[in-house]
Amino acid sequence: MTDETLDAPMVRDKQTSWFKRLLKRLEPTLWVFASLSIFVGFWEFAWWRGWANPLLLPPPHIFLANLTDQFRFFDPGGTRAGALATGGSIFSVLGVIAWSSFRVTAGLVLGFTLSLAIGIGIRYFKIFGKLMLPLVTMLAPISPVAWLPVAVFIFGIGNPPAIFLVFIAIFFIMTLATLSQIDNVPAHYIQLARIMGCNKRQIYRHVILPAILPELFVTLRMNLFAAWMVVLIAEAVGVGSGLGQVTMMARNTFNASLVFFTMTLIGITGFAFDQALRYVQRKVLWWVGPSSVGGL
Amino acid sequence: MTLGLKITNVSKTWNPDGPEPVPAVRNLTLDVALGEFVVLLGPSGCGKSSLLYIVAGLEDATEGSVTFDGLDVTEPSPERSLIFQEAALYPWLTVRDNITFGLKIAGQTYKKQKDAAERLLRLVGLVGAGDKRPHELSGGMRQRAALARALAMKPKVLLMDEPFAALDIQTRARMQGHLLNIWESSKASVLLVTHSIEEALALADRVVVFTARPGQIKAEIPISAPRPRDMRSPEMIHLAIQCEALLAEEVEKSFKEQEQELA
Ligand SMILES: Nc1ncnc2c1ncn2[C@@H]1O[C@H](COP(=O)(O)OP(=O)(O)O)[C@@H](O)[C@H]1O
Ligand SMILES: [Mg+2]
Numbered sequence: 194m195t196d197e198t199l200d201a202p203m204v205r206d207k208q209t210s211w212f213k214r215l216l217k218r219l220e221p222t223l224w225v226f227a228s229l230s231i232f233v234g235f236w237e238f239a240w241w242r243g244w245a246n247p248l249l250l251p252p253p254h255i256f257l258a259n260l261t262d263q264f265r266f267f268d269p270g271g272t273r274a275g276a277l278a279t280g281g282s283i284f285s286v287l288g289v290i291a292w293s294s295f296r297v298t299a300g301l302v303l304g305f306t307l308s309l310a311i312g313i314g315i316r317y318f319k320i321f322g323k324l325m326l327p328l329v330t331m332l333a334p335i336s337p338v339a340w341l342p343v344a345v346f347i348f349g350i351g352n353p354p355a356i357f358l359v360f361i362a363i364f365f366i367m368t369l370a371t372l373s374q375i376d377n378v379p380a381h382y383i384q385l386a387r388i389m390g391c392n393k394r395q396i397y398r399h400v401i402l403p404a405i406l407p408e409l410f411v412t413l414r415m416n417l418f419a420a421w422m423v424v425l426i427a428e429a430v431g432v433g434s435g436l437g438q439v440t441m442m443a444r445n446t447f448n449a450s451l452v453f454f455t456m457t458l459i460g461i462t463g464f465a466f467d468q469a470l471r472y473v474q475r476k477v478l479w480w481v482g483p484s485s486v487g488g489l
Numbered sequence: 490m491t492l493g494l495k496i497t498n499v500s501k502t503w504n505p506d507g508p509e510p511v512p513a514v515r516n517l518t519l520d521v522a523l524g525e526f527v528v529l530l531g532p533s534g535c536g537k538s539s540l541l542y543i544v545a546g547l548e549d550a551t552e553g554s555v556t557f558d559g560l561d562v563t564e565p566s567p568e569r570s571l572i573f574q575e576a577a578l579y580p581w582l583t584v585r586d587n588i589t590f591g592l593k594i595a596g597q598t599y600k601k602q603k604d605a606a607e608r609l610l611r612l613v614g615l616v617g618a619g620d621k622r623p624h625e626l627s628g629g630m631r632q633r634a635a636l637a638r639a640l641a642m643k644p645k646v647l648l649m650d651e652p653f654a655a656l657d658i659q660t661r662a663r664m665q666g667h668l669l670n671i672w673e674s675s676k677a678s679v680l681l682v683t684h685s686i687e688e689a690l691a692l693a694d695r696v697v698v699f700t701a702r703p704g705q706i707k708a709e710i711p712i713s714a715p716r717p718r719d720m721r722s723p724e725m726i727h728l729a730i731q732c733e734a735l736l737a738e739e740v741e742k743s744f745k746e747q748e749q750e751l752a
Contacts, residue, residue: 381577384547387565389591389642399594403581478581 249449256450256457263454266442269434290462293435296352296424297417297466300359304420305413308364312371317397326372333365337423341430355427355435362423363416370412374405407478414470421463436462492558493678494521494544494646499553500703501539513539515703516553521646526672526679528689530732531699532740537682540704541648544680545571557646567591567642572649576635578623584634585610585619591642609637612671629660633667640675647672649681653688665691669716686732690725691718698735701743708735 233253239245240252269288315322340361344354378401386400428437436459443451496519503511513536521527529537542548544555546565555562578587588609589602610616613633653661672679683689689696696710
């Protein structure tokens with residue numbers, strides 16, 4: 194191919210191709226808005242027709258209307274469930290979001306590293322594996338919510354029980370996922386490492402670990418939402434300030450607008466978390482093609 | 490002491506204690522001399538890969554012994570490098586780091602690794618591809634990278650399990666030429682598995698035809714014609730017809746067997 198054949202039409206179409214490129218960049222975002230519009234549009238329509246009671250199901254234009262009024266209920270310093278009207282600015286809202294985010298992040302980091310370590314340990318040390326595996330398999334199906342009283346008995350209230358619950362929500366699943374990933378490392382990868390002179394430790398370090406990380410990261414992302422749900426529950430029953438606490442307070446005071454406003458914040462924050470994890474995944478695990486990343 | 494590879498009365502049964510043991514290789518004896526190029530030709534499923542795994546030291550023979558340069562083969566070694574049908578490059582490493590993987594494990598200095606990588610990339614015709622990732626290479630290039638990775642460890646014998654089977658015909662022919670050049674300059678022995686008669690005749694000093702499962706040696710055909718060989722010469726055509734007849738019998742047998750198993 195010569196340059197002329199490529200360039201000549203390009204110059205003429207510069208305007209359109211520039212526009213097309215922009216459109217292509219923006220396309221995912223446009224779809225996000227389109228997707229949201231359907232939902233919001235339907236809701237607003239229901240309100241307009243009088244199907245939805247504005248006191249119980251206030252549509253977005255109502256619960257997003259008086260933001261400062263909503264902000265009052267956000268108190269990042271508050272540790273009492275039902276604390277009222279000590280917040281007030283956008284910063285107090287961000288503070289509350291930050292607390293919830295911190296608990297989720299701490300729980301995820303702990304859960305991910307420990308499940309990886311235990312999972313590898315189970316396969317690496319045979320006896321340890323035989324002792325641990327039945328335990329992990331039996332504890333795995335217990336809902337994190339059932340751990341809630343345990344968390345409070347052990348840690349009282351504050352951050353630790355919430356972090357512990359997030360940890361519990363992902364730890365067992367991630368440990369089992371680690372085992373299944375280890376078992377599914379292509380046999381050729383390991384045979385090759387043996388031929389190249391790797392001992393057992395080197396096989397785990399140089400072959401198994403990098404081979405399993407990408408899929409485990411995808412599993413982590415899939416369980417991100419479970420982690421969020423758990424943290425909200427923990428906050429709702431009173432471990433301290435956070436989005437879950439605000440939701441519960443809104444429920445107790447029959448403030449439907451505040452419920453939906455908080456739910457919106459939760460949705461946006463969860464979405465941002467997923468995007469952030471995807472970013473980390475792309476940067477750290479560069480060998481994974483975009484096709485296997487999944488999701489939006 | 491005999492130099493080279495010596496396979497004596499080797500049998501291999503998979504799942505020997507299971508409900509359905511699979512006899513893959515039976516009582517097989519084969520020597521590969523120093524620098525010799527031997528090709529194993531046989532219908533698929535006849536135990537060729539099983540034999541290569543045993544020679545590589547990745548699997549134990551159920552019976553018999555394998556020695557290399559007079560020493561028992563008990564575990565894998567970079568001296569007896571294995572090349573699979575799919576290159577099995579590590580996707581998390583660049584092509585260069587894949588090639589020097591064994592050197593790194595052996596604790597060689599970074600400088601030595603880097604020099605070796607450049608030399609090997611040149612040898613297999615991948616200059617400039619060192620920083621690429623495996624999935625950016627074509628099938629033929631990946632297989633060349635795998636070859637370079639094996640050569641980095643200065644193997645005494647290259648075990649190759651249908652290395653070009655996944656490539657298109659044109660790439661295949663080029664790769665065969667390439668392999669012959671590398672073999673001639675490295676003086677390593679080669680034990681290569683294929684089910685392509687043409688490939689066997691183009692490459693081998695000696696073609697070993699396998700029977701259907703469990704694999705035994707049906708015939709050995711030495712080929713002394715100089716390389717590169719003209720497949721249309723009367724001598725080659727004659728050999729091809731001979732191989733085809735031998736192979737057809739065994740393929741027939743293995744088909745019959747499969748039908749019986751299903752019935
Ligand atoms: N790891 C294994 N476990 C159990 N059976 C195997 C294994 N590898 C190969 N086999 C069986 O041994 C027989 C010979 O296989 P293989 O050596 O791969 O043949 P070939 O390479 O000639 O096609 C086949 O029936 C196959 O199913
Ligand atoms: Mg095979």
